[in-house]
Amino acid sequence: MNSGSVIEIKELSYGYEKETVLEDINLSVPEKAFLGVVGPNGSGKSTLMKLILGLLKPQQGEIYLFGKEIRRFKEWEKIGYVSQKANSFNSGFPATVFEVVASGLTKKLGLFQFFKKKDKVKVMKALESVGMANLSSKNIGELSGGQQQRVFIARALVSDPELLILDEPTVGVDAQNVNSFYQMLGELNKNRGITLLMVTHDIGTISDKVTHIACLNRNLHFHGPAKEFEQLSEGGLSEAYGHDIHLLAHHHDHGGVKR
C-alpha cells in the first residue's frame, strides 16, 4: 500500500450478470494528480468509477481510498462526483441552482443538522468558482447543458473534496466552452490541490491537459504520466484501443463532442 496514493486498485475484476467488463485492473492515483481515463464506449470506464464510488461492489480484487479498504471507508464527503448522467436528470425538477449545490453538503453536515449561514457562504463560493453565482436563484432546468454541468461541479466542490471524479463531463457542453471548462479543472488541480479523475472518450484533446493517463478497454492498456503517453506511436495506441482509435481521432477533427 503506497502512502500518498489517493486511490489504489489491485487486481480488480467486475462483471454484470455473466459478461466480464473489467479484468485484472491495477491502478494507483497519486495525490494531486489529474488522471484522464480514456477508452472507447462500453470499455468499462463508468463501471470503474462506480466501483471506486462504492455504487458497485468489487467481485474480485481490492480498492483502497485514502489508504482505507473501501468497505471500511467512511469519509465519503472527501470525494466529489459528477456523473455521466448529470445532464440527463429530470430537468423539470423544481429546484434552484442554489438548492442543488447546497445538497452537496448533505453528508458533510450529517443527520438532523440544518443549513447555517456559513454553509450558505460556502454554496455561493462554490458557485463563484465555476462562474455561476449570478444564476443561483434560477431553476436548474432553465440552464443550458454546459451551465448545468458547472452547477454539478459546484455541488461536488462545495464540501471541499480532496478527490473529484468526473465521468465524461464535457458531453452536453458545447465545443466553444469545452476549453474553458478544461482550464477551470486545471486550476482546481493546480491551485487547490484537488486530485482529479476524469473519464472521457475524447482522447485527442486531453493529453496536454492532464498529468496522468489510463487507457481502459476491459483491461488497463496503459497507465502512466501523460508525457509518456504522447510518445507512444499510433501503433501503440491501436494496441490499446483496437480499431476505435481512428474513429476517435476523426471525431476530434470536428471539434469536440455534442449531444
Add this chain to the structure above:
Amino acid sequence: MIDAIFRYEFLQNAFMTGILIGIIAPLLGVFIVVRRLSLIADALSHVTLAGIAASLLLEKRLMMFNGLNPLYMGMAFSVGGSLFIEKLRAVYKHYQELAIPIILSGGIGLGVIFISLADGFNTDLFSYLFGSVTAVSRTDLWTILIISVSVIAVIILLYKELFLLSFDEEYAKASGLASKSIHFIFIIMVALVIAASMRVVGILLVSSLMTLPVAASIRIANGFKQTIFLSLLFGETAVLGGLTVAYYLNLAPGGTIVMISVAILVGAILYRKSNYGKKAM
C-alpha cells in the same frame, strides 16, 4: 359557518382534520411527484380500502371487533402494502412500475371480497370512498393529529436527505447516504398519510390531494422550498373550501375538494401561460 363550527363537535373534527391533511398530504406529495411515484399513492389508497373493508367485516361478524376504529386496520394494510410494493420493485428491477397495478388490483380485489362477504355494510361505505363532513370522530382527529406531527417532524429533520434522494438518487448513494433506510421511512409516511386523509377526502380521491396541489405549484414556483410552500397553500385552500361547500350543499367533500384543486391547477397553468409565454417545462 364559524358559528356552526363552535356549535357542532362533528364540524370541529372535520375542519381540524382538514387543516392537518391539507398540510401533510401535499407536503409528502411534493416528494412523491418529483420522484415520479404519483401512482404509488393510488395503489396504497386501494389497499387501505381493503383494510377498512376487512375491519368493517370483522366488526359485523365478530363482537370483539366492535368499536375498533377502521382507521387502524386501514393504516396497517396501507403500511403492509407499501412494504409489498418495495419488495416487488426490487423483484422487477427493470419494470418497477409493474408493482403499482399489482398492488392496486390486489387491494381492490381483496376489498370487494370483504365487502360482498359482509353483504354490504350498515356503516356508510360511501363515506369511506368519497369522504365525509360528518363521519370524523374525536378519536380519528387525535390519531390524525399524532400522524401529522410525526410526519412534519420527520420531514423537517430529514429535509436535506429527502431532497438529495429525490433530486439525484445515485449521487445520494455515492455520498454515502443511507438511502435505503431513508426511502423506507418515506414510504411508511406515505402509507400513514393516505390512511389519515381518507376520512375527509375519501379513498378514491386521496392521491389527488397529494398530487394536484403539487402539479399546480410546480408550474409557477421557483425552487423546491417555494414549491412546498405553494403546495401547502393550494392544498389547504382546496380542503377548507371543499369542506365548506360540501357542508352547505350537502355533498361528499372528496368531490368538492378535488374540483377546487382542479380549478387551482387550471388557474396555475393559465397564469404560467400568460406570464412566461414562451418558456416550456
